Amino acid sequence: MTNASLDDLDRAILKLLKKDARLTIAEISNQLKKPESTVHFRIKKLQERGIIEKYTIIVGEPIKPRKLALVVLEIDMPIIEDFLERYIEYVTKTLSGFSEVLFVAKSGKEKIVALVGGESEESLLKFIEDNIESIPTLRNVMVFPISEIKKGDEIAGFLAEV
Amino acid sequence: MTNASLDDLDRAILKLLKKDARLTIAEISNQLKKPESTVHFRIKKLQERGIIEKYTIIVGEPIKPRKLALVVLEIDMPIIEDFLERYIEYVTKTLSGFSEVLFVAKSGKEKIVALVGGESEESLLKFIEDNIESIPTLRNVMVFPISEIKKGDEIAGFLAEV
Numbered sequence: 001m002t003n004a005s006l007d008d009l010d011r012a013i014l015k016l017l018k019k020d021a022r023l024t025i026a027e028i029s030n031q032l033k034k035p036e037s038t039v040h041f042r043i044k045k046l047q048e049r050g051i052i053e054k055y056t057i058i059v060g061e062p063i064k065p066r067k068l069a070l071v072v073l074e075i076d077m078p079i080i081e082d083f084l085e086r087y088i089e090y091v092t093k094t095l096s097g098f099s100e101v102l103f104v105a106k107s108g109k110e111k112i113v114a115l116v117g118g119e120s121e122e123s124l125l126k127f128i129e130d131n132i133e134s135i136p137t138l139r140n141v142m143v144f145p146i147s148e149i150k151k152g153d154e155i156a157g158f159l160a161e162v
Numbered sequence: 163m164t165n166a167s168l169d170d171l172d173r174a175i176l177k178l179l180k181k182d183a184r185l186t187i188a189e190i191s192n193q194l195k196k197p198e199s200t201v202h203f204r205i206k207k208l209q210e211r212g213i214i215e216k217y218t219i220i221v222g223e224p225i226k227p228r229k230l231a232l233v234v235l236e237i238d239m240p241i242i243e244d245f246l247e248r249y250i251e252y253v254t255k256t257l258s259g260f261s262e263v264l265f266v267a268k269s270g271k272e273k274i275v276a277l278v279g280g281e282s283e284e285s286l287l288k289f290i291e292d293n294i295e296s297i298p299t300l301r302n303v304m305v306f307p308i309s310e311i312k313k314g315d316e317i318a319g320f321l322a323e324v
Contacts, residue, residue, distance in 0.1 A: 006225065014221065014324035021183055021217040053222030053319055055183040059176065060215030063168065068267075070232070070275050072306060096313040103314035105230075107306040113232050115314070144234060144269040151258040152265035152277070152321050157215055159314050162176035 006051070009034065013042055014052070021055045058157040065102070065117025065156050067124045067145070071132060073112040074140040084110060087137045094135055100127050102159035117156055121145055168213070171196065175204055176214070183217045220319040227264070227279025227318050229286045229307070233294060235274040236302040246272060249299045256297055262289050264321035279318055283307055 006014075012032050016023055025043070029036040046052045075087050088106060095104045095114050103115035116132070118124030124145070133141050149155070168176075174194050178185055187205070191198040208214045237249050250268060257266045257276050265277035278294070280286030286307070295303050311317070 011324055014219070017219045018324060019216075019218070021219050049224060050222035051224050052219050053226075054181075054220040054316070056181070056218060056220055056316075056320075057176070057179045057183050057214050058216040058218055060212035062211060062213050064215075070234075070269070072232075072234075092312040101313065103317060104312040105308045105314075106310040106312070107232070107308055111306060113306050113308065144273060144275050146267045146269055146275065148268040150254040150266040150268070151263065152267075154216070154218075155265060155317070155321070158218075158320050159317070162173055162180060 009038075010042060010046060010051075013039065013046065017043075017052065056158075058154050059160050059162060060157060063162065064160040065100070065119070065124075067118050067121045068102075068149075068156055069116050069118075069121075069124050069128065069146060070144040071114045071116055071128060072107075072142040072144075073114070073132070073135075073138055074142075075110045075112065076137050076139040077110065078137070088112065091135055091137065095132070098127075098131060099161045100124075100131075102156070102161075115155075115159070117160065171200075172204060172208060172213075175201065175208065179205075179214065218320075220316050221322050221324060222319060225324065226322040227262070227281070227286075229280050229283050230264075230311075230318055231278050231280075231283075231286050231290065231308060232306040233276045233278055233290060234269075234304040234306075235276070235294070235297075235300055236304075237272045237274065238299050238301040239272065240299070250274065253297055253299065257294070260289075260293060261323045262286075262293075264318070264323075277317075277321070279322065 016028055025036050025040050029039045078084055091112055092104050095101045100116055101114055102117050105113050107113050118127055128143055178190055187198050187202050191201045240246055253274055254266050257263045262278055263276055264279050267275050269275050280289055290305055
């Protein structure tokens with residue numbers, strides 16, 4: 001990752017805001033032992049430079065999916081090759097429409113990766129079987145149920161639809 | 163996803179805070195045409211119930227990775243089967259240590275999925291080759307470079323290390 005000329009203070013501020021974006025200037029100033037005016041100026045600059053892009057919330061257990069699975073779909077090559085793009089569009093649009101599907105992206109020419117969430121592994125696999133594996137124009141579907149997150153475990157609460 | 167007895171107002175508040183967690187009670191009250199006291203009470207309840215788990219920031223272009231790839235690693239089955247868990251631990255720990263690796267999770271007994279970020283597709287693939295494919299005890303590594311995100315495109319700015 002480029003560091004985009006961030007110094008230690010910028011990083012320290014970003015780390016604090018990542019943990020709790022409600023911290024006030026006074027609290028940050030106090031924790032980092034820097035004047036409030038400095039902290040205020042730095043945050044303003046970080047926002048102007050687009051380094052802080054957005055303030056948001058992560059939702060918790062009661063509404064975030066408990067189980068995740070990664071799904072890799074391979075699109076069937078159409079007889080008329082020009083239709084491939086249309087097939088991809090169709091499948092990504094179908095997937096994006098489900099609130100259970102948290103993330104959808106193209107990979108290469110003919111693959112799509114998706115992150116899917118559900119209440120339990122059972123209901124998640126059923127959702128994938130009923131709503132994803134049944135999509136026409138698919139050649140192959142690989143499902144990787146996620147059993148334990150070691151890094152980035154807030155992903156479900158961040159991506160969950162509200 | 164369970165709805166955990168959220169009504170339309172709760173959802174409307176969550177949607178607004180997801181878009182901009184800095185909105186004041188007065189601004190939310192104004193946008194939703196509800197009394198400030200009601201909005202205040204609802205947000206307090208959402209926090210107490212853990213439905214709003216955390217307030218955080220998303221970082222932007224200057225520091226977030228420009229290119230992502232999904233990597234699925236299959237661990238070699240050790241001669242002594244009891245060692246599998248140790249192999250998995252070793253690989254997930256190694257992966258988690260890289261700032262380029264944004265997400266790491268176990269999948270099933272012998273697979274690991276990871277989301278990796280980089281400056282360009284070239285540097286990303288080189289990182290994967292040098293630092294992931296070279297890890298011992300791997301039987302197979304599948305790499306899915308992400309070319310276009312259709313849903314959940316803030317994932318890189320959310321997961322990026324600061």
